[in-house]
Amino acid sequence: MMPRRSMQHRSIDGRTEQPLLKDEHRRLSAADYENGDPEGRPMLHHSRRPTIRSSSPGDSAKQATRRKYIIASGFLLLSLTSFVIQTETAVYIQHELHWDKPYCMLYLTHGSWALLWPAQLLIIRIQKRKLSWEAFWRRHVFLLRTTAQMVETRDLHFTSHDYQRSPIPYMLKTTAFVTTALTIAGGAWYVAVNLTTASDLTAIYNCSAFFAYAFSIPLLNDKLRADKIFSVAVAIAGVLVVAYGSKDEDKKTPDGTVGKGKDEAQNRLLGNIIIGIGSVLYGLYEVLYKRYACPPEGTSPGRSMIFANTFGSLIGCFTLFVLWIPLPILHFLGLEEFRWPTGEAAWMLLISVIANATFSGSFLVLISLTSPVLSSVAALLTIFLVAIVDWLLTGDSLSGASIIGGILIIVAFFLLSWSTYREMNEERKKNLENEEVESENDD
Numbered sequence: 001m002m003p004r005r006s007m008q009h010r011s012i013d014g015r016t017e018q019p020l021l022k023d024e025h026r027r028l029s030a031a032d033y034e035n036g037d038p039e040g041r042p043m044l045h046h047s048r049r050p051t052i053r054s055s056s057p058g059d060s061a062k063q064a065t066r067r068k069y070i071i072a073s074g075f076l077l078l079s080l081t082s083f084v085i086q087t088e089t090a091v092y093i094q095h096e097l098h099w100d101k102p103y104c105m106l107y108l109t110h111g112s113w114a115l116l117w118p119a120q121l122l123i124i125r126i127q128k129r130k131l132s133w134e135a136f137w138r139r140h141v142f143l144l145r146t147t148a149q150m151v152e153t154r155d156l157h158f159t160s161h162d163y164q165r166s167p168i169p170y171m172l173k174t175t176a177f178v179t180t181a182l183t184i185a186g187g188a189w190y191v192a193v194n195l196t197t198a199s200d201l202t203a204i205y206n207c208s209a210f211f212a213y214a215f216s217i218p219l220l221n222d223k224l225r226a227d228k229i230f231s232v233a234v235a236i237a238g239v240l241v242v243a244y245g246s247k248d249e250d251k252k253t254p255d256g257t258v259g260k261g262k263d264e265a266q267n268r269l270l271g272n273i274i275i276g277i278g279s280v281l282y283g284l285y286e287v288l289y290k291r292y293a294c295p296p297e298g299t300s301p302g303r304s305m306i307f308a309n310t311f312g313s314l315i316g317c318f319t320l321f322v323l324w325i326p327l328p329i330l331h332f333l334g335l336e337e338f339r340w341p342t343g344e345a346a347w348m349l350l351i352s353v354i355a356n357a358t359f360s361g362s363f364l365v366l367i368s369l370t371s372p373v374l375s376s377v378a379a380l381l382t383i384f385l386v387a388i389v390d391w392l393l394t395g396d397s398l399s400g401a402s403i404i405g406g407i408l409i410i411v412a413f414f415l416l417s418w419s420t421y422r423e424m425n426e427e428r429k430k431n432l433e434n435e436e437v438e439s440e441n442d443d
Contacts, residue, residue: 069421071301072369076378079362083382084389086355089348099345102190103336107323108349110183112357113316116309124306147295147307154296174292175314181285182315183323188278195271202383203243204275209235209376211283216373219291225423228373231416235377238408242383245401286372294368297427301369308364316357374420380409 086109094100121140128136148167185208192201213232216222293311295304330336341349367375384406391398 068301068369068424069417071305072366075305075362075365075369079359079366079379080381080385082355082358082362083379084385086352086359087382087386088389088393089352089355093341093345093348093352097341097345097348099339099341099349101336101339102193103187103326103330104338105349105352106183106186106190107319107327109353109356110179110186110323110360111316111320112353113312113360114320115313115357116316116361117313120306120309143303143306144310147299147303150295150299151293151307171293171311171314175311175318178285178288178293179315179318179323181281181288183319185278185282185285188274188281192271192275192278195267196275197268200243200268200272201275203240204272205279205282206239206380206383207236208279208283208286209373209380211280212286212372212376213283215284215287216290216371219287220372222371222373225419227419228416231412231419232373232377234415235380235409235412238405238412239380239383240405241401241408242387242405245399245405283372283376286367286376289364290367290372297424304368305365308368309361312361312364370424371420374413374416377409377413377416381413384409 090105093105124140125136131139145167148171149165152167152170189201189205209232213222213228217224289311295307327338331338340346363375363379366378384402387398387402387406390396
């Protein structure tokens with residue numbers, strides 16, 4: 001029995017719309033919603049079959065990939081800038097203002113992600129201010145709902161029942177386990193910071209780029225590519241040079257605090273084991289997000305960006321409503337006394353939290369548009385950037401190890417960017433060729 005390829009469904013205003021092919025549903029872009037009628041009803045386009053005069057699959061693939069990379073580059077710059085701000089303010093809060101509350105800071109920074117969706121909604125509303133609020137809201141909800149259904153059913157054959165089912169239960173479950181992996185990874189960093197040396201902390205935690213690639217193979221069906229393996233290896237080598245090449249006792253660590261640089265830190269082995277677990281889980285978090293919370297390939301960049309920030313808000317809400325539970329426990333056990341920041345600490349913490357939310361939203365968009373491996377290596381650039389900012393602020397010159405390690409990380413990033421660009425281009429070209437063959441067979 002042949003699987004059904006079309007179905008009837010109800011539109012948001014209750015009218016029956018045209019049958020929607022499975023592949024067409026997956027490729028539905030944000031433009032389909034931007035070009036709706038004045039009342040906000042999405043227009044579903046079915047004229048996607050290539051014509052004789054249309055561009056070749058290779059040209060179309062290059063244009064689509066180039067556009068996605070241009071948008072991703074903007075979010076990369078935003079994420080790097082916001083991370084540096086978050087790092088410097090976090091250092092100042094903990095070591096100059098003496099508000100040292102690791103888990104509370106983790107809770108507040110991750111909880112701030114809840115602001116991503118409201119901020120995004122405000123920006124979109126300003127852009128679409130000519131629409132009535134009812135029409136604008138109907139469009140936005142429809143886009144989010146259908147994108148969530150695309151995410152849930154990306155590897156399944158559509159049926160009428162599957163398409164009409166609410167995606168809310170799936171998104172809640174996905175938010176729970178993705179946020180759990182992220183929180184344990186972040187918590188491991190904060191626990192290990194006082195157990196091991198800054199060098200070990202920096203080197204081991206940033207090996208998450210390797211684990212992101214390792215998890216991408218079984219979960220994302222990535223292929224073992226020599227150029228990718230080489231790029232990740234060069235990036236990790238750069239991190240090792242930065243971590244162990246300097247003779248300074250205190251080094252800035254990736255999350256913004258200064259670890260203890262003693263050669264024999266107390267419980268160093270235990271700390272290394274804990275941060276190793278955190279490194280594995282952070283790489284897993286990136287891949288889980290890409291696998292279970294990102295729209296499939298071929299989705300427009302606009303739709304991907306909107307959904308990435310919405311999912312980031314779900315992570316923030318889960319953090320606020322669930323992960324407050326350890327706060328009173330830590331307080332009563334005397335492990336971390338709860339105390340609200342006041343005065344300058346409060347203002348600096350507000351800046352740090354906003355910067356972290358900006359970084360996190362940009363980072364989620366970057367993963368959605370490219371890959372967890374490229375995004376993870378791109379995040380390593382912050383090590384070199386923070387060192388440069390410290391040099392400008394304090395006047396302390398960069399060590400030779402910092403310069404060499406930074407160059408290695410930059411080279412690795414560009415090598416991996418080119419490799420990922422070619423891979424995405426090849427995949428898009430292959431998909432377009434398959435679509436042409438299916439179209440000819442249908443004719």
